[in-house]
Amino acid sequence: MSNTTSSGAQAARLSDSTVIDGMSMRDRRRVSNWLLTICVMLLGMIALGGATRLTGSGLSIMDWRPVTGMLPPLSHAEWERQFELYKGIPQYKILHEGFGLAGFQKIFWAEWMHRFWGRVIGLYLLVRLVIFAVQGVLTRGLILRLAFFFVLGGLQGAIGWFMVASGFRPDSTAVEPVRLVLHLGMALILYGAILWTALSVRYPTVEPVPDRAGGRRTRMALHAALGLVGLTIVAGGFTAGTHAGFSYNTFPLMDGHLVPEGYARLHPFWFNWIANIPAVQFDHRLLATLTVLAIGLTVFFGMKANLGPRAHAAVALMGWAVLIQYALGVTTLLLVVPVWAGTIHQTFAAVLLGVGIYAMHALRGAKRTRW
Structure with missing residues (x-):
């Protein structure tokens, strides 16, 4: 047998042992499907972020509440409060002055959906991680890796607020480009890392x-x-x-x-x-x-x-x-x-x-x- 053929055969026997060692084929499919679903959800998040930016909706929510922010305004008084906050930034005065509460609600919902979808992704990752860990489906290495991804997701939320806050400056009607690129880049890093992990779980043997x-x-x-x-x-x-x-x-x-x-x-x-x-x-x-x-x-x-x-x-x-x-x-x-x-x-x-x-x-x- 030639060296090339021998090397190829040895490569075929290699596996990412830190990710799947000891996992059954059925469990690998379940976990990889879960992670691939998260990747699709992240694509949706990227799409929502693009639409939010292009519609000028990204500065419509003036406070960052990681937990209670999952709920939209539930009363007319809360809507009015949010609108009054928005009236205080340059974007409203320069681009949207006079468009009324109905116009504000339109851009508010776009930004709220973007943030809400991010929280849904985080919850989906955390809940399934806990369930699979309790069931003994995941290896210790995979648990640590996915927990790290969850922390990165939380950091991405903080970076998002860091980006949005740059648009509240007295001389600004949009976020700083550098912070926008930072936010987008972190989203793609997280997406790529989860995708690679999903592929390693599904295809542990090197072709x-x-x-x-x-x-x-x-x-x-x-x-x-x-x-x-x-x-x-x-x-x-x-x-x-x-x-x-x-x-x-x-x-x-x-x-x-x-x-x-x-x-x-x-x-x-x-x-x-x-x-x-x-x-x-x-x-x-x-x-x-x-x-x-x-x-x-x-x-x-x-x-x-x-x-x-x-x-x-x-x-x-x-x-x-x-x-x-x-x-x-x-x-x-x-x-x-x-x-x-x-x-x-x-x-x-x-x-x-x-x-x-x-x-x-x-x-x-x-x-x-x-x-």
């Missing part, structure tokens, strides 16, 4: 990659592609936070130029990347295009190599996903960021990231490993 050299090339390209996906999402967060998508609504040129005028007008130079609208939008476009090319290279390597059925399908799926996301981005830009398009574009960015994580997980058998 062998018959073509180890081709698999390693594909995996290296995928590493670069996922890095670009992450950078593009960060740039998209700054595009959203600075409202840069409402300018330069042509493609591929920006006001007739490939590189927009005024790209480097701010000092220091790096400040253009987070605060200068021409630079912020151009960077997002450039990174998105580089992401398409990097994923295209990943698909090219993957289709040439014998990766195994799951890895092969995952790489192909990533190719389709990035084309859809790129088309969504261009559509959102050309239509001047309607709520529906902006929301779908933000949500599908997380879907693309998830597909990339799935592909990376499926390619574990291509890693350089000393036996």
